[in-house]
Amino acid sequence: MNELKAFWAEEDGVAVVEIVLILLVLIALVLVFKDQITKTLKSILSKVESQSNSV
Secondary structure (H helix, E strand, O other), X not given: OHHHHHHHHOOOOHHHHHHHHHHHHHXXXXXXXXXXXXXXXXXXXXXXXXXXXXX
């Protein structure tokens, strides 16, 4: 029983699990909003390209 309590009290791997969960959420958001992100980046890059020609 003491081993089970010690296992639940140990928090060494918690930070790693949190980071993995955050990364999974970010990846899911990118996949969901992929089209909007692509459109926005294309718009920004075209504006940069057109304005760089005037410089």
